[in-house]
Amino acid sequence: MDTEDKGQSGYYQTIANELLARRGPPFFLSPRDQSTIASWESRRVPLQVVLEGIGRAFDSLKTRGRGTKGVSLAYCDRQVDAALAQHLDRSAGRGNTAGPRPGKKDRARREVEKGLRGLAPDDREMARLLEAALAALAAPKPDEAALERIDAEVEELLWGRATGPEKGAAEAEVRKGLRGRRPEGLEAMVRRQVVKESRDGRKIPHVSLYYY
Numbered sequence: 001m002d003t004e005d006k007g008q009s010g011y012y013q014t015i016a017n018e019l020l021a022r023r024g025p026p027f028f029l030s031p032r033d034q035s036t037i038a039s040w041e042s043r044r045v046p047l048q049v050v051l052e053g054i055g056r057a058f059d060s061l062k063t064r065g066r067g068t069k070g071v072s073l074a075y076c077d078r079q080v081d082a083a084l085a086q087h088l089d090r091s092a093g094r095g096n097t098a099g100p101r102p103g104k105k106d107r108a109r110r111e112v113e114k115g116l117r118g119l120a121p122d123d124r125e126m127a128r129l130l131e132a133a134l135a136a137l138a139a140p141k142p143d144e145a146a147l148e149r150i151d152a153e154v155e156e157l158l159w160g161r162a163t164g165p166e167k168g169a170a171e172a173e174v175r176k177g178l179r180g181r182r183p184e185g186l187e188a189m190v191r192r193q194v195v196k197e198s199r200d201g202r203k204i205p206h207v208s209l210y211y212y
Helices: 012-021 030-042 047-063 073-091 102-116 126-137 144-161 165-179 186-202
Strands: none
Touching: 012 030, 012 047, 012 073, 030 073, 030 186, 047 073, 047 144, 073 144, 073 186, 102 126, 126 144, 144 186, 165 186
């Protein structure tokens, strides 16, 4: 494992070991993986939160019967963000181990219904995902893991539909915010920016209850 300039960081090594243990070969980190860790460290994401997010990402792959060969840490980034949101929620004294806070499910359902109504008539792929989210939200206690998986699929769809100019504009915006600093985790940051702008512009809501 290449740990150049990172040998002193227990944070870095623990995350690297977790990824390699779950992914298997190749047993080294790519520059992209290293940048993702650096981005989490610079954002002060707690180590246990990162490990929880990585675990969720790999568990989701396993549930869907997908392989883990070549999976990067950037793939885990959305799950790390979701785990961080839950961590902050608990830290603020608003966590609820018995389920989501009252009103969360209803707010999510209303936003998903509104997003579904606003879709173009021929956008069947996005409609399928939002309808699946509504079905999950109709349960007395929604399957939050299923909602997270749907959110991940929505993100993949939005990223896949983004045009070259949209990605270029997002990268320019991200680099502007960096103000000349080293662009650690640039690719993941650009992806988040593109997906956020796509959600906002096309009024596609999150379906995971972590966002409500």
